[in-house]
Amino acid sequence: MRTYTIGCAILIFLLNFCACKESPKEKESVKTQQKLPNIVFILSDDQAWTDYGFMGHEVIKTPNLDKLASEGLTFDRGYVPTSLCSPSLASIITGVYPRRHMVLGNDRVLPGDDKSVKPSWRSSWRPKNYDTVIKHFNTLQTLPKLLKEKGYLSFQTGKWWLGNYKNGGFDYGMTHGDPERGGRHGDYGLEIGRQGMDTLYNYIDLALEKKKPFFMWYAPFLPHSPHTPPDSLLQKYLPKAPTEYVAKYWAMCEWFDQTCGQLMDYIEEKGETENTLFVYVCDNGWVQNLDNATYNKNSKRSPYDYGLRTPIMYKWKGKIMPFRDTVNLTSSLDMVPTVLNLLDMDIPAGMDGIDILDKEALNNREAIFGEIYAHDFNTLEGSLFYRMAMTNPYKLILPDAENQPDETVKLYHIFKDPTEQQNLAEERPEIVARLKQMIQEDWKEK
Template sequence: MKNCTTLLITISVIITIVSCNETKKEVKESPTEEQPPNIVFIISDDQAWTDYGFMDHEAIETPNLDKLANESHTFTHGYVPTSLCAPSLASIITGVFPRDHMVLGNDRVLPGDDKGGKPAWLSTWRADNYSTVIEDFKELNTLPKLLKEKGYLSFQTGKWWLGNYENGGFDDGMTHGNPERGGRHGDYGLEIGRKGMDTLNNYIDLALEKKKPFFMWYAPFLPHSPHNPPDSLLQKYLPKAPTEFVAKYWAMCEWFDQTCGELTDYIEEKGQTENTLFVYVCDNGWVQNENNSRYNPISKRAPYDYGMRTPIMFKWKGKIEPMLDDRTLVSSLDMLPTVLDLVGIERPKELDGINVLNKTELENREAIFGEIYAHDFNTVDESLFYQIVITEPHKLIVPNEVNKPNEKIQLFDIYKDPFEQEDLADENPEIVMKLKAQIEESWNE
């Protein structure tokens, strides 16, 4: 009897162990919450909206960005709210206008500052003036900060004007921002792309090793000057361009495209393409002068489309349907709210953009807006140059009466006249008044 009892106990223990193992197996194999997508922002630096293969440029070849455009929901009538890099990038990362994040220009100049005949960025007090801007910026919501809610790791590379990468909420990055070591607008970060992609690739590997979704800020110093492309690309464009200056710029555009291909190829090699959301934009435009290395004043820092317009793309394979939209108006301010909706994070109330993949929000939008300030800025009132409103089909440019007293209001039909050659303001006073009222309403909000 004792042996039978022992046998029964043994059998019971075995059944219990097997049952526990099966339960553990079921728990292990049960579906877990789907990991949110990796997010990669690709940000061109100083490139006109026309200067891509998919935008039908006569000479510039951009096969990798053409492929990205074909695989994305691509808006060809995208705009940045301001046509200078520091404020434009700050708006991309915060989703608010420059007047809200207060990075109005590239350098801050206070009353009484003596530059000694030097540009602000070469003056010793530049870092001191900018420090208060950075301290205020650190209190704002940024995309890296918001993504922490979903467990994202974030990494900064390339252009970054606001000191150390940590000031934007990034976990890690390439920009130290120390003015004593040459920190101003990217320092070590500006090497990405121009000197290879290893640092970026290593961080992707780290995030995958930790099994964490990642946010990658890829804002290389390309095709930005200095225009010193690889010789093979320069030789390719010299016979096609009107001058060597133009050939160098065109070659820089293709060099940037090559680095974008290296980035997307690496993510494909890691098996992450279907789990990665790519977002593309350019910080501001550029028109290359034919006879020197400078830009044409109708582009960078200007209120015209050559300065403000950019393709904006959203690609998430299998989740976002590819299409080329050559009509809808969108803004770089829309990038942040669109991304937050896609990954399921509640939007902060202060955002100035919308989810451009939401048809209802697009249909309810009447206009997008822009504002341009002095390169060396102080306050909004002292530094404002232009206010812009863009609708379908009109764009109104309102120069500041104090800072631009000799300029007149301009009105263009940007669909019939995409290069803004015919000013329609004098013959359409009603439209001008209506659009000015929209600007005032936007600023009052």
């Protein structure tokens, strides 16, 4: 009797084991049935890397981004490849340097164009000149185009320089890009954040109604000028700021943070937080002048860290371990490859970034690069101002000999000298030579 009982138990165990063991096809079936994460890119506009609570600013309050930083994988030493919005945004969505996507500046100027006209009248010649730029851009892969393979719905809100949102592969968007109706860098899309979040909420609702994963491009015109914050925020910062101009800018930073909180709260209300990947970056930096509404020359459009450096954050609750990385250098070019690898998708040949979750690739990275062109550009060679190489711990700024003949080579120890005050180029010529060679080799590749 005892032998029979043991034999039955063994038989039952074997039957259960065989029933639970999956064939390779069954494993793949289970994998493909897993719910795909929503993906939200949050992009601030004209904000210095120092101007967040979690980055140590003593006055500016950014509680929502502070929370995102604490709950995600946060890189203190992130960079965008160029410090101007149009080329920077194009690099974020494509994962390639400006020299490959050819959106070199905000406006393209051809011989004979009247560059003295006021920006509000540039629509008379900009669309025609930018047409070839958009046609080339449309030959490239973008994240929304790639995500169609997985059934994603993609939504554009905020800044978008490349005409209609469809030029980026988005399914829906706010930017029409019609020059006859003021289309240049976002048009209707620029209302998001500043005039409420309803359109964005409606897009999220649409995706949930269709039971589709979504990709959201949230690139509001914040804290970008004009600095017109709510009065309650302005009054909060006026007593703390050295001038009213600074107070307005600080208030704009908190206003942007508030909209980020509204976006994340809405996703939480919909029960989608655990199934959403949030990625944060700033398109380029900004240092507010004390005595006028413009920016300091060492920030936006410059090759310095106040123009290029930005925190970059990745948060996917339960999937990406929270960690504050203060050492490794990362780039906005890494955002697309990282997303694709998380979705087990192939990374197209020619992309310039890496999967930052691949620790070996991150640790083996020797440098990341940057390039600055004229705001009003023509050809690549005729518009190039600077090339940069960022390493641990040195950064090289290499001016173009033809277009910036009065500029000198600059080398900074960006860990000891984060505000780039001491040029070490003459003291360390061997490092200058090595980083210059790295820049030249990178430009020869692909």
